[in-house]
Amino acid sequence: NAGVTQTPKFRVLKTGQSMTLLCAQDMNHEYMYWYRQDPGMGLRLIHYSVGEGTTAKGEVPDGYNVSRLKKQNFLLGLESAAPSQTSVYFCASDGRRGSEAFFGQGTRLTVV
Amino acid sequence: ELKVEQNPLFLSMQEGKNYTIYCNYSTTSDRLYWYRQDPGKSLESLFVLLSNGAVKQEGRLMASLDTKARLSTLHITAAVHDLSATYFCAVTSNFGNEKLTFGTGTRLTIIP
Numbered sequence A: 001n002a003g004v005t006q007t008p009k010f011r012v013l014k015t016g017q018s019m020t021l022l023c024a025q026d027m028n029h030e031y032m033y034w035y036r037q038d039p040g041m042g043l044r045l046i047h048y049s050v051g052e053g054t055t056a057k058g059e060v061p062d063g064y065n066v067s068r069l070k071k072q073n074f075l076l077g078l079e080s081a082a083p084s085q086t087s088v089y090f091c092a093s094d095g096r097r098g099s100e101a102f103f104g105q106g107t108r109l110t111v112v
Numbered sequence B: 001e002l003k004v005e006q007n008p009l010f011l012s013m014q015e016g017k018n019y020t021i022y023c024n025y026s027t028t029s030d031r032l033y034w035y036r037q038d039p040g041k042s043l044e045s046l047f048v049l050l051s052n053g054a055v056k057q058e059g060r061l062m063a064s065l066d067t068k069a070r071l072s073t074l075h076i077t078a079a080v081h082d083l084s085a086t087y088f089c090a091v092t093s094n095f096g097n098e099k100l101t102f103g104t105g106t107r108l109t110i111i112p
Helices: none
Strands: A004-007 A010-013 A019-025 A031-037 A043-049 A064-067 A073-078 A087-094 A101-103 A107-111 B004-007 B010-014 B019-025 B032-037 B043-049 B055-058 B061-066 B071-076 B085-092 B100-102 B106-111
Touching: A004 A087, A019 A031, A019 A087, A019 A107, A031 A073, A031 B100, A043 A064, A043 A073, A043 B100, A073 A087, A101 B043, B004 B085, B010 B019, B019 B032, B019 B085, B032 B071, B043 B055, B043 B061, B043 B071, B071 B085
Parallel strands: A010 A107, B010 B106
Antiparallel strands: A004 A019, A019 A073, A031 A043, A031 A087, A064 A073, A087 A101, A087 A107, B004 B019, B019 B071, B032 B043, B032 B085, B055 B061, B061 B071, B085 B100, B085 B106
16 A cells, blocks of 8 residues: 655755645545644644645644645645645545544755 | 643653653643654654544554543653654644644654
8 A cells, every 4th residue: 555655755946936735545534634844843734625625724824825636635735835844744634533643754954 | 712732742761661741732622642753754643532532552652641630641651762753743623614723743762
């Protein structure tokens, strides 16, 4: 089983460039999340989705946009990258009904 | 807004000793998760706790949930080096859109 797959795994951007991170899950989960992890900060929720076509802001949404056009995919966009967005990004999906959230392998993004 | 606090943030233990990590949360919830993260890796699910009084054990780790006190504990028995990692608890609220909120993490180092 693939589980949760993030693309790409690594990326270096110049300030002002844009990019999209893709998260794909094959577990038919309703909930999907994007987190960022910085040293000493734990995981902070950027945006999340409770089903196809829905999105909601998390704790640190500024500078990011998301879309959930298909149930299995959750896209995270950076329109104009800033050095403060240098981080490791994790996607997760959650089917509820007593199961845990499953995480992708992470995307290490550096903005120079 | 749901707040999740863990303590301690850092913990150095000698092999063979016992210790407990605490996770407090600020709103009504009957769904709590524990995750483990090794350096440079993604998050691995350890336990899912879904009701008051739930207790789960796996090897040298045991997790419990007290929903009335809004407290979960992760107990480590006779620590071994392989348990060195960062441990996170995560909670979903019983109200609203139930986004998954993480604690700040506890970095555990087992010293020979």
